[in-house]
Amino acid sequence: MRRLVPGVLVLAVAAVLSVLIGSRTLSPATVLDALTGGGDAEAVAVVLEYRLPRTVAGLLGGAALAVAGVVMQGHTRNRLADPGLLGVSAGSAVAVVLAITVFGVATPAGFLPFAFTGAAAGCVLVTVVGMAASRRRDASPATLVLAGAAVSALLGAATGVLLLLDSAALSTYRFWTVGSLAALRGYDTVAVAAPFVLAGLILAAGHARALDVVGLGDDVSRGLGRHPLRTRLTGLCTVTLLVGGAVACCGSLAFVGLVVPNAVRLVTGGTHLPLLGLSAVLGAALTLFADVTGRLLVHPAELPVGVVLSLIGGPVFIALVIRTNRRPA
């Protein structure tokens, strides 16, 4: 709790900046007027129709990806696990490409159901392969990771083939896959994604202590009265809800699920409830900061939030790896 307060303050600052700063320069007073329902009609439209929903979407997406990262790292007992690992991202990617090429969908809102179904299908496929391949039919972490890599490669190849066959699809898809909040307008997308993300966050919080025990290995967690398979299925459900929701909000953002949990772990240690809580808050904050930075860097044009995140995330992740391994043995 003590650690959550500064985190929430940082998030608040990020949210305020995200509402204040944009390609159209508005003074803080104008924004405040617009928020309270008065002032210039155009400013009202910009703030209420674009900036606010965009901020909410970034907040939901960032929190969801960071928490999904914690859950995946806990289940695979691998600090480098991220939402891209278990076939979730690959599944939603292939579904979105199918949406573009086969069903002629062209808007982010139209991708939504496809992204979701794809994420869930990818996750289920990896679980089934993982269960079939592990000795005790319990989808052990090592098998899950291998199944995730294999299924992701396969789905990636399928995506590639579909895109090669249809170059118009490539440009639509490219925008989506980088991850961007720019195309959001109004609350349609957020309204669809929010219930999934919230359900995922609640499930993750209820799942926190199971994650603590899962980290000790299957034998020990069985000894403590947990069912490894049941716990893992709950985890996969949680991740699907979170990643599906996040992908709907902002496309597939790299690094949030990887960098945020690993950085937070340095502060909270390995107990999952504080780790989940602070990761959610800082994941949202990082995504909003990255989005605001993207709006400022090439003003009045914009860099997609996914590009900014990769630019920040890469070096930060290298620093984290060095720092973790330099600890005196």
Next chain:
Amino acid sequence: MTVEENTVLRTEDLRVAFGPIVAVDGVSTTVEKNTFTVLIGPNGCGKSTLLRTAGRLQDPDHGVVLLDGHPIGDLPARQVARRLGLLPQSPQAPDGLTVIDLVSRGRDPHRRWYEQWTDHDEQAVDEALRVTGLTDLAHRPVDRLSGGQRQRAWIAMALAQRTPLLLLDEPTTYLDVVHQLEILELLAGLVRSGRATVLAVLHDLNMAARYADRLIAVRDGRIVATGTPAEVITPPVLARVFDLEAAVVNDPENGRPVVLPRRRAPQ
């Protein structure tokens, strides 16, 4: 008191096979309340599988394990975890996990997900740290401890679970002789004071003979001999179980048998 009331754990005609390999082949045995029972046998004899099956880490292909008279598979997992604590062979803690966090996880079966940490939990963890001599190392990461300290941390986790029955798979492996003594003294102390019943797999025959109330000697998935150390640690039994030709003398201090290995017995 009847015999049945004294039996904490009973296996009836247990059989476990991994493909064509039969690891446990029709084992019926009991563990009596407040005893230190030790499984001995050569590598690959099935003693570990027997322990894992008794602790429901492994489902038997045939037969049943009874915990306090109830088939263990029919009991809810959490209820079993409140009665039976289990330490598998060489468990791994996540990087950076502190001793106190590890030991606290032993309280998991006693708390529903909505239940807060209570004074009772705190007490159980403090005591587990104290009896294992880890109080001063409570905030040290487990991966920075020595082998002996690490093993004690895991035992502390099992102790914090506060179960009347403890199943331990080679709790003294990788430990030097002094650390072995420390751990076995600790376990024997728990049994003597009436706080726990212990079933453990041990490799060192002299340690087993010194601390066990009862030995179960296993070979090829079957029980070859059971009884007090004096009854089991004899040259004929050692020859049958380990193919070992050995002399057995008595420890002048406590009269327990001591094995002096000579050579592999001729087949």
